[in-house]
Amino acid sequence: KAGVTQTPRYLIKTRGQQVTLSCSPISGHRSVSWYQQTPGQGLQFLFEYFSETQRNKGNFPGRFSGRQFSNSRSEMNVSTLELGDSALYLCASSISTGRAEQYFGPGTRLTVT
Amino acid sequence: EDQVTQSPEALRLQEGESSSLNCSYTVSGLRGLFWYRQDPGKGPEFLFTLYSAGEEKEKERLKATLTKKESFLHITAPKPEDSATYLCAGGGSQGNLIFGKGTKLSVKP
Numbered sequence: 554k555a556g557v558t559q560t561p562r563y564l565i566k567t568r569g570q571q572v573t574l575s576c577s578p579i580s581g582h583r584s585v586s587w588y589q590q591t592p593g594q595g596l597q598f599l600f601e602y603f604s605e606t607q608r609n610k611g612n613f614p615g616r617f618s619g620r621q622f623s624n625s626r627s628e629m630n631v632s633t634l635e636l637g638d639s640a641l642y643l644c645a646s647s648i649s650t651g652r653a654e655q656y657f658g659p660g661t662r663l664t665v666t
Numbered sequence: 667e668d669q670v671t672q673s674p675e676a677l678r679l680q681e682g683e684s685s686s687l688n689c690s691y692t693v694s695g696l697r698g699l700f701w702y703r704q705d706p707g708k709g710p711e712f713l714f715t716l717y718s719a720g721e722e723k724e725k726e727r728l729k730a731t732l733t734k735k736e737s738f739l740h741i742t743a744p745k746p747e748d749s750a751t752y753l754c755a756g757g758g759s760q761g762n763l764i765f766g767k768g769t770k771l772s773v774k775p
Contacts, residue, residue, distance in 0.1 A: 557709070586762065596710075596753065596765035609760040643709050650761040651697055657709035 555580065557646050557658035565664045571632040574661045578625050578646030584608075585627040586655060587619060590641040599642075602627050603650045631663075639665045668693045670756050672766035679744055679773050687739040687769045689754030697757035699737045701730050704751045704768070713752075744773045 558577045566572050578585050587599040598611035602621035619629045625646075631638055641660045647653035670691045679685055691699065698717050702710035714723045716732035723730050727748065729740045739752055751770045755763040 584761075588763075588765075595767040596755075596763075598758075598762040598764070601761055609762060611762065645709075645763075651757075654700065654712050654715050655763060656712055657702075659707075659709045 557644055557656055559642075559644050559658040559661050561661060562659065563662045563664075565666065566634050567666055568634055568636060570634050571630065572634060572663060574629045574631075574642055574644075574663075576627045576629070576644030576646075576658060578627070578644075579656055582646035582648055582656075583625050584647045584650045584653065584655075585621055585625065586645045586647075587627070587629050588643045588645065589613070590643055590660070591639075596643070599629070601650065608650055634665045636665050639663060668756065668758055668764045670754055670764050670766040672752075672754050672769050674769060675767065676770045677772070679741075679771070681745055681773055681775050682743050684740070684742045684744070686741070687752055687754075687771070689737040689739070689766055690735060691737070691754070691756045691764075692735075693756035693758060693764055695759030697759065697761070699732055700755040700757065700763060701737070701739055702753040702755065704753055710753055741771070744771075746773050746775050749773045 584603045586601040590596045600610045601608045621627045643660045645655035645657045647655045701713040704710045714730040719734045751768040753768045755765045
């Protein structure tokens with residue numbers, strides 16, 4: 554069974570630009586969660602989508618948004634990029650929401666200059 | 667506020683030297699305690715989920731245990747390939763994972 558895939562793997566953007574990251578979950582998984590990982594803050598929850606609906610959201614500004622498609626694939630968008638948005642963005646999928654184990658993709662390394 | 671704290675931040679062991687990693691948690695409505703392994707440049711790899719105090723799970727040289735306030739990851743006779751960052755996470759009441767900062771384990775031959 555194929556794992557979680559994320560594209561692109563690496564991105565370099567300039568302050569003020571916007572970026573879209575993509576995530577394809579494990580086949581059959583309907584929940585997709587997004588996390589930001591930085592050396593200082595560790596892994597922090599951004600939001601979760603289940604059946605095309607945002608289930609819950611972490612404590613991030615509105616510049617961070619996402620969506621999920623009918624095939625469970627998800628995209629995350631960050632507008633008006635800031636230097637502090639440089640991080641590893643991880644996507645995780647699970648069969649359902651709540652107690653299910655989450656399986657992570659390799660991440661997208663975003664660098665904002 | 668939900669919080670997960672891991673200790674130590676870093677641990678250096680000799681091959682074969684057993685030890686334990688600690689994860690203390692304060693998560694309202696805990697929906698499982700999760701352990702992950704993360705290698706440099708990769709996403710976290712799922713290891714275990716524990717749901718009830720007293721529960722134990724094993725995988726090769728790793729054993730995870732859970733109490734009402736803490737979880738331990740015991741590493742028996744580690745090998746260099748066990749070197750990685752081990753992450754603990756509590757399942758929040760809304761289905762999100764609250765992660766600790768991790769323990770970076772180095773096992774020298």
